[in-house]
Amino acid sequence: xxxxxxxxxxxxxxxxxxxxxxxxxxxEFTLDNGLSVVVVPDRRAPVVTQMVxxxxxxADDPVGKSGIAHFLEHLMFxxxxxxxxxxxxxxxxxxxxxxxxxxxxxxxxxxxxxxKEQLGLVMGFEADRMANLxxxxxxxxxxxxxxxEERRMRVDSDPAAQLGEAVDAxxxxxxxxxxxxxxxxxEMAELSREDAITxxxxxxTPNNAILVVAGDVxxxxxxxxxxxxxxxxxxxxxxxxxxxxxxxxxVAARAVTLSDPRVAQPSLQRRYLVPSYASxxxxxxxxxDVLADILxxxxxxxxxxxxxxxxxxxxxxxxxxxxSQLDYGSFGLSAxxxxxxxxxTLAAAIxxxxxxxxxxxxxxxxxxxxxxxxRAGAIYAQDSSRGLANYLGTALLTGExxxxxxxxxxxxxxxxxxxxxxxxxxxxxxxxxxTGYLLPAPAAKPI
Amino acid sequence: MTAMFRSAAVRxxxxxxxxxxxxxxxxxxxxxxxxxxxxxxxxKGIEAWLVEEQAVPLVAMNFAFRGGAAQDPPExxxxxxxxSGMLDEGAGDLPSEAFQARxxxxxxxxxxSAGREAFFGTLRTLVETRDEAFSxxxxxxxxxxxxxxxxxxxxxxxxxGIRAASTDPDSLASQALAAAMxxxxxxxxxxxxxxxxxxxxxxxxxxxxxxAAFARSNLRIVVVGAIDAKTLGPLLDATFxxxxxxxxxxxxxxxxxxxxxxxxxxxxxxxxxxRFAGNGLERHDPDFMPAFVANHILGGAGFSSRLYAEVRxxxxxxxxxxxxxxxxxxxxxxxxxxxxxxxxGDEALTLIETEIRRLAxxxxxxxxxxxxxxxxxxxxxxxxxxxxxxxxxxxxxxLDGLGIDYVEHRNDLVAAVTxxxxxxAARRVFEAGPAVVVRVGPKPS
Numbered sequence: 001x002x003x004x005x006x007x008x009x010x011x012x013x014x015x016x017x018x019x020x021x022x023x024x025x026x027x028e029f030t031l032d033n034g035l036s037v038v039v040v041p042d043r044r045a046p047v048v049t050q051m052v053x054x055x056x057x058x059a060d061d062p063v064g065k066s067g068i069a070h071f072l073e074h075l076m077f078x079x080x081x082x083x084x085x086x087x088x089x090x091x092x093x094x095x096x097x098x099x100x101x102x103x104x105x106x107x108x109x110x111x112x113x114x115x116k117e118q119l120g121l122v123m124g125f126e127a128d129r130m131a132n133l134x135x136x137x138x139x140x141x142x143x144x145x146x147x148x149e150e151r152r153m154r155v156d157s158d159p160a161a162q163l164g165e166a167v168d169a170x171x172x173x174x175x176x177x178x179x180x181x182x183x184x185x186x187e188m189a190e191l192s193r194e195d196a197i198t199x200x201x202x203x204x205t206p207n208n209a210i211l212v213v214a215g216d217v218x219x220x221x222x223x224x225x226x227x228x229x230x231x232x233x234x235x236x237x238x239x240x241x242x243x244x245x246x247x248x249x250x251v252a253a254r255a256v257t258l259s260d261p262r263v264a265q266p267s268l269q270r271r272y273l274v275p276s277y278a279s280x281x282x283x284x285x286x287x288x289d290v291l292a293d294i295l296x297x298x299x300x301x302x303x304x305x306x307x308x309x310x311x312x313x314x315x316x317x318x319x320x321x322x323x324s325q326l327d328y329g330s331f332g333l334s335a336x337x338x339x340x341x342x343x344x345t346l347a348a349a350i351x352x353x354x355x356x357x358x359x360x361x362x363x364x365x366x367x368x369x370x371x372x373x374x375r376a377g378a379i380y381a382q383d384s385s386r387g388l389a390n391y392l393g394t395a396l397l398t399g400e401x402x403x404x405x406x407x408x409x410x411x412x413x414x415x416x417x418x419x420x421x422x423x424x425x426x427x428x429x430x431x432x433x434x435t436g437y438l439l440p441a442p443a444a445k446p447i
Numbered sequence: 448m449t450a451m452f453r454s455a456a457v458r459x460x461x462x463x464x465x466x467x468x469x470x471x472x473x474x475x476x477x478x479x480x481x482x483x484x485x486x487x488x489x490x491k492g493i494e495a496w497l498v499e500e501q502a503v504p505l506v507a508m509n510f511a512f513r514g515g516a517a518q519d520p521p522e523x524x525x526x527x528x529x530x531s532g533m534l535d536e537g538a539g540d541l542p543s544e545a546f547q548a549r550x551x552x553x554x555x556x557x558x559x560s561a562g563r564e565a566f567f568g569t570l571r572t573l574v575e576t577r578d579e580a581f582s583x584x585x586x587x588x589x590x591x592x593x594x595x596x597x598x599x600x601x602x603x604x605x606x607x608g609i610r611a612a613s614t615d616p617d618s619l620a621s622q623a624l625a626a627a628m629x630x631x632x633x634x635x636x637x638x639x640x641x642x643x644x645x646x647x648x649x650x651x652x653x654x655x656x657x658x659a660a661f662a663r664s665n666l667r668i669v670v671v672g673a674i675d676a677k678t679l680g681p682l683l684d685a686t687f688x689x690x691x692x693x694x695x696x697x698x699x700x701x702x703x704x705x706x707x708x709x710x711x712x713x714x715x716x717x718x719x720x721x722r723f724a725g726n727g728l729e730r731h732d733p734d735f736m737p738a739f740v741a742n743h744i745l746g747g748a749g750f751s752s753r754l755y756a757e758v759r760x761x762x763x764x765x766x767x768x769x770x771x772x773x774x775x776x777x778x779x780x781x782x783x784x785x786x787x788x789x790x791x792g793d794e795a796l797t798l799i800e801t802e803i804r805r806l807a808x809x810x811x812x813x814x815x816x817x818x819x820x821x822x823x824x825x826x827x828x829x830x831x832x833x834x835x836x837x838x839x840x841x842x843x844x845x846l847d848g849l850g851i852d853y854v855e856h857r858n859d860l861v862a863a864v865t866x867x868x869x870x871x872a873a874r875r876v877f878e879a880g881p882a883v884v885v886r887v888g889p890k891p892s
Contacts, residue, residue, distance in 0.1 A: 096825010
């Protein structure tokens with residue numbers, strides 16, 4: 001019996017392809033002041049990207065001050081005691097670098113890509129604005145108009161984006177993920193210099209940040225530069241635990257409808273309340289990743305094969321799992337109806353595909369394909385060191401260890417068909433969801 | 448189809464947005480100097496530019512046939528675009544579903560797109576699946592099936608996109624700008640076509656376009672990744688060698704942007720979306736590089752342009768503002784745009800026009816010129832960040848008729864630009880101001 005098992009295991013192992021690791025050459029260390037540092041060497045071109053990830057995002061906005069994390073992100077470009085407004089950006093431009101910043105639910109991130117010999121220079125500037133930001137109303141007030149324009153452009157000019165905000169607001173009954181990252185317009189309009197400085201002093205400190213450096217460098221070079229720059233920044237605060245309000249167990253399927261004369265093409269979107277990588281237990285998050293891929297990732301997915309190709313009632317159908325947040329993940333789907341198909345018909349057909357998956361699970365072939373795509377994706381990912389920096393920063397920011405983040409393909413490899421079916425049964429339950437309907441409306445007769 | 452990889456947060460807001468994407472034309476783009484570009488000529492005489500990079504086991508190929516949507520039948524815009532959606536929907540003995548499944552089995556990424564003047568293809572494959580990836584590409588471009596089911600499905604998908612764009616302020620502005628700049632010319636037609644023209648496109652239209660435009664003499668190829676010249680040559684022959692030598696392209700007349708003035712598109716939206724354009728300089732004009740530098744100072748990328756300072760930084764009128772240069776085979780333009788709250792649209796537009804004329808009459812300061820040159824020279828190398836981007840940058844140079852050694856001396860061209868050059872070029876491009884201004888938004892009261 002034992003001999004037979006050994007014999008049967010051998011060919012199986014031989015057939016199992018090598019599972020790649022993501023950014024296998026990455027390493028990490030911590031400075032005395034608490035700043036975490038990750039280095040991702042990539043020698044292909046003489047350039048380097050630094051990203052500073054603060055463990056603070058829009059979900060940490062005080063109640064009534066939505067948008068302050070993102071507003072502060074803009075204001076971080078307004079200068080310090082030693083480097084007045086515009087000096088940092090002018091210096092980045094002078095050396096031919098690119099820079100930007102972004103805010104998510106859980107993080108605020110500043111990044112520059114520069115010729116490798118200029119890494120120390122931009123580290124010095126970034127370390128300086130970690131502690132020495134100076135703001136006055138002459139800089140703050142026009143920038144508040146800028147973020148209001150940003151909101152008008154991204155959200156208010158686009159009914160689908162407005163509907164997305166309404167879906168999130170309904171999905172999260174208690175947790176701040178229900179508030180838009182950019183903020184609600186009426187609260188953004190009241191944000192002040194003092195709000196920004198209070199937020200800054202609370203969260204911008206080396207012990208609340210992760211530095212990711214990717215490119216033509218090694219760990220030792222980064223360590224020397226980091227100690228000479230960020231290492232000189234004293235701890236400014238002891239960040240409080242990020243205890244956000246938890247969601248109650250959802251009991252009712254919810255639907256929101258936006259009818260607008262600006263809509264010429266109806267569509268629907270849906271989100272389910274699910275765990276994230278940081279909040280999941282066991283292999284649930286990995287199983288949700290595989291589930292999203294099999295259900296609606298690309299033209300080989302079930303929704304595409306059954307609704308777009310087969311029944312021909314949709315022109316597109318897609319599913320995603322965003323598991324990179326701290327407290328909850330987002331399992332979403334969207335679809336556009338084809339021809340005279342109504343959104344109700346389309347939603348019923350989607351529910352049929354999901355019910356079948358919940359009842360009967362997935363096939364071994366589907367699982368094998370998803371795993372193969374993940375293995376290939378890990379190799380393709382090596383082509384973009386900025387992409388790797390982004391991936392590792394996100395993972396570490398939500399509490400994952402570097403080794404665990406690198407082993408992502410192996411974790412997907414461990415997922416079983418039963419894991420996926422169980423995740424579908426538990427989480428793809430309409431009670432956990434909000435469905436958003438985007439519909440045209442005659443200008444004169446709103447519904 | 449696309450390799451699965453964990454995504455970062457989908458909900459985000461950021462400091463700045465790339466202007467090129469917002470403005471509706473591709474900015475003139477640059478590649479980098481550190482790369483060695485090798486000319487590979489296959490046994491059958493097919494040429495490719497190769498950047499061999501063995502560090503990651505993948506191969507990226509970008510290629511283009513000259514002759515894009517401008518080659519659409521005049522009464523049927525949208526043929527090239529629909530063709531780009533149909534080539535991977537079945538070829539040879541593989542119907543749509545089998546073809547797509549095979550790509551997925553191999554984790555090969557294959558896509559096509561129709562530009563104004565070129566039909567683009569991209570292929571990304573791991574080294575271990577390389578030969579079959581190229582073989583699938585060959586079938587897609589030489590024996591596509593154009594079966595009824597995928598054709599109906601793709602037509603409906605394109606139509607859905609057209610309908611959605613018909614109420615999107617940015618799309619409305621870009622289309623109105625193209626139509627006003629180039630009335631009656633192929634450049635003025637929508638690349639996607641209209642609901643009516645897409646409905647009328649047949650299988651024969653697609654096959655006629657393919658036969659007319661897919662040939663060896665109008666083909667440009669760039670390959671980046673883990674492959675050497677000796678291996679690439681025969682692969683080029685196997686993939687593209689059966690195509691005819693020459694295409695049959697319709698002549699496209701030279702054209703200048705029309706003096707159309709202000710075009711108002713009434714649309715109920717909280718912002719005025721503004722796009723403008725005027726005559727530019729063609730790619731081989733000796734003043735092109737000085738004009739490129741002048742444009743950078745006026746409204747180029749980054750946080751240091753005059754428009755960024757005046758419109759955004761000082762007054763908070765907009766999140767995104769910028770300008771760019773566009774070169775076509777038969778036209779040249781400068782263009783730009785912004786989006787601001789509807790009641791301040793006039794103020795923003797006046798400010799932008801003032802800055803355009805001020806640059807034309809006074810030119811930049813020495814300090815501005817210096818900063819711009821430093822940025823443009825230093826940032827050139829940053830265009831190198833992925834195999835796909837290297838390939839697409841080099842392909843753009845190839846299509847512009849710039850030599851294989853352009854990446855090596857491009858920075859010298861920027862360095863050689865003098866203040867007199869920029870003044871002269873700025874006058875030539877910007878003195879007349881925009882010939883067309885499109886404003887999409889609520890009617891000004």
